Amino acid sequence: MARGAKLLTLGVLFAGLVGLPFFLTGYKLRFVTWLLMWVGLASTWNLFSGYTGYINFGPVAFFGVGAYVTAVLMVKAGVSFFPALLAAGVLAGIAALLLGVPTLRIRGAYFAIATLAFSEATRSLTLNLSGLTEGGKGLMLPIYNNAYFFYFVILGLTVAVVATVAFIQRTRFGITLVSIREDEVASQVLGVNTFLNKMAAFGLSGVFLALYGGIYAYWQTFIEPGEVFNVLYSVQMLVMTFLGGSGTLLGPIVGAVVLGAMTEYLWATFTYVYLIFVGVLIVATVLFLPDGVWGYCVQTQSRRRRRAQPAPVLE
Amino acid sequence: MAETLDFLLPHPEGDTQMLALKQLTKAFGGVRAIDNLTVSFEPHRVHGLIGPNGAGKTTLFNLTSGTLRPDNGEISFNGVPITWWNPWNIARLGIGRTFQTIRIFPKMTVLQNMMVPYGTDPSRSVELLEFVGLREFRDAPARELSYGQQKLLEFARALVTSPRFVLLDEPTAGVNPILVEKIMGHIRNLTRDGKTFIVIEHDMKVIMNLCERIVVLHNGEKIADGPPEMIKTNQQVIDAYFGD
Ligand SMILES: Nc1ncnc2c1ncn2[C@@H]1O[C@H](COP(=O)(O)OP(=O)(O)OP(=O)(O)O)[C@@H](O)[C@H]1O
Ligand SMILES: [Mg+2]
Numbered sequence: 004m005a006r007g008a009k010l011l012t013l014g015v016l017f018a019g020l021v022g023l024p025f026f027l028t029g030y031k032l033r034f035v036t037w038l039l040m041w042v043g044l045a046s047t048w049n050l051f052s053g054y055t056g057y058i059n060f061g062p063v064a065f066f067g068v069g070a071y072v073t074a075v076l077m078v079k080a081g082v083s084f085f086p087a088l089l090a091a092g093v094l095a096g097i098a099a100l101l102l103g104v105p106t107l108r109i110r111g112a113y114f115a116i117a118t119l120a121f122s123e124a125t126r127s128l129t130l131n132l133s134g135l136t137e138g139g140k141g142l143m144l145p146i147y148n149n150a151y152f153f154y155f156v157i158l159g160l161t162v163a164v165v166a167t168v169a170f171i172q173r174t175r176f177g178i179t180l181v182s183i184r185e186d187e188v189a190s191q192v193l194g195v196n197t198f199l200n201k202m203a204a205f206g207l208s209g210v211f212l213a214l215y216g217g218i219y220a221y222w223q224t225f226i227e228p229g230e231v232f233n234v235l236y237s238v239q240m241l242v243m244t245f246l247g248g249s250g251t252l253l254g255p256i257v258g259a260v261v262l263g264a265m266t267e268y269l270w271a272t273f274t275y276v277y278l279i280f281v282g283v284l285i286v287a288t289v290l291f292l293p294d295g296v297w298g299y300c301v302q303t304q305s306r307r308r309r310r311a312q313p314a315p316v317l318e
Numbered sequence: 319m320a321e322t323l324d325f326l327l328p329h330p331e332g333d334t335q336m337l338a339l340k341q342l343t344k345a346f347g348g349v350r351a352i353d354n355l356t357v358s359f360e361p362h363r364v365h366g367l368i369g370p371n372g373a374g375k376t377t378l379f380n381l382t383s384g385t386l387r388p389d390n391g392e393i394s395f396n397g398v399p400i401t402w403w404n405p406w407n408i409a410r411l412g413i414g415r416t417f418q419t420i421r422i423f424p425k426m427t428v429l430q431n432m433m434v435p436y437g438t439d440p441s442r443s444v445e446l447l448e449f450v451g452l453r454e455f456r457d458a459p460a461r462e463l464s465y466g467q468q469k470l471l472e473f474a475r476a477l478v479t480s481p482r483f484v485l486l487d488e489p490t491a492g493v494n495p496i497l498v499e500k501i502m503g504h505i506r507n508l509t510r511d512g513k514t515f516i517v518i519e520h521d522m523k524v525i526m527n528l529c530e531r532i533v534v535l536h537n538g539e540k541i542a543d544g545p546p547e548m549i550k551t552n553q554q555v556i557d558a559y560f561g562d
Contacts, residue, residue: 179434181423181426182434185424185425186422186423191409192385192408192415193434193435193436193476194406194437195406195435196404196406
């Protein structure tokens with residue numbers, strides 16, 4: 004697409020997203036807000052795992068930490084929402100770096116297991132720090148009944164996340180992350196400090212996840228460890244990303260919208276079928292569309308474009 | 319000018335060591351891939367590194383580039399001990415390498431592959447791609463290249479940051495003879511400009527043609543070291559290759 008057409012599409016899309024809530028009410032507005040959150044969560048997961056190939060199986064840890072830090076600061080310390088949210092982001096970023104030091108040295112299944120264990124550990128910790136978190140009883144936040152507010156805060160954050168990924172993709176940092184996924188040792192002997200690059204991406208993803216968690220807590224007004232540390236949330240970020248195409252800008256967005264819409268329908272009609280459905284979807288994606296829906300489109304397109312070029316002249 | 323003419327000056331033994339391995343040992347289980355090896359390589363030379371399969375040649379490269387840790391011994395580069403350095407810091411010191419089993423970034427395009435090295439130079443990227451005949455494939459995913467082309471891409475990628483010291487692990491395997499000649503010419507030119515190479519190669523014609531000095535490994539030990547004419551007639555080397 005030409006640059007002008009691209010900008011025009013973006014402009015129209017943005018205007019549409021800004022105007023949309025005023026045509027929706029109650030339930031539908033909540034659904035669209037929820038969908039935008041998942042677009043952002045999947046994109047955030049992709050920002051680290053999609054580009055570096057390190058499968059983070061516990062992203063919900065940072066989401067949950069963000070939710071609880073925001074909630075505790077607001078409820079127990081009387082901090083107002085945005086400062087509390089900022090603190091949650093900073094804290095989760097630090098937590099991600101601390102977790103990264105030992106775990107980013109290990110690859111493959113071990114990294115996935117380590118991050119999964121971490122998310123379960125943060126859940127137990129939250130349950131047990133009941134003086135601060137009220138444990139399993141959950142925490143009630145100050146009620147702020149303004150659906151537009153949450154729509155626009157989440158829209159803003161999701162735009163920021165997608166713009167960040169788009170920017171990273173164009174920088175050397177983006178190329179470096181992909182090189183880590185493709186062949187980390189080769190990248191290292193070419194002078195790339197892979198550890199630092201992984202840490203940066205992991206820390207950044209931790210911050211974004213926590214921001215979503217904090218907003219989510221305030222939006223829902225009630226949180227409990229079982230929900231904001233739900234392993235299924237981690238799985239959903241992963242499935243959305245792979246369904247759409249990991250390591251691409253638009254993949255997680257496509258995946259989140261497709262799976263989000265299907266979930267909404269299935270969840271409402273047959274709750275039990277949902278998990279089976281997600282399982283089947285994972286298998287089908289891996290088998291038939293290893294690069295995801297969007298990844299598949301991009302590849303066929305680029306192949307066609309190259310075939311259309313004149314044949315190279317041999318020396 | 320001073321730098322380009324440097325190679326003409328006599329190098330008194332002793333302070334001519336650019337890369338020095340001292341009593342280096344690396345074992346895998348019971349196999350001593352490198353066995354108490356002491357050897358050094360001087361600047362502005364093309365060194366050949368030969369030896370039968372499993373002699374420890376690739377392991378020597380892995381230890382030097384920091385992708386493997388030795389059990390014992392020391393490695394220094396221009397007097398700097400680099401034994402325990404990270405691979406990226408060793409690379410930034412000016413040591414480049416290629417791999418025996420190709421390690422390109424398969425899903426990246428050819429040009430993106432050239433953009434990964436730290437301190438890469440875009441104009442030199444294109445120049446080098448042109449040189450190895452891959453310019454027209456610059457936007458193709460690297461995995462779509464043939465084996466020989468992938469080997470060439472790795473060669474070009476290793477040179478794009480102009481490292482002072484380059485380790486090439488069988489650079490000509492699978493590459494067509496005309497291009498092999500061209501690559502050998504390029505290696506000679508770069509050596510004249512002050513670079514240093516160690517080339518692992520099974521093709522003796524290439525080695526004897528290209529190298530001023532050849533180091534022969536066998537069971538992780540150095541069994542011969544000298545100019546090609548000397549190596550050709552060395553009885554120990556002949557035994558190592560043809561069995562005793
Ligand atoms: N990562 C590894 N794990 C276990 N054993 C290894 C490893 N790398 C090398 N070896 C062993 O160390 C010995 C030396 O291997 P190396 O690859 O250095 O040989 P080489 O001289 O490069 O051989 P070739 O000419 O076949 O490439 C071999 O016996 C090999 O099996
Ligand atoms: Mg080898």
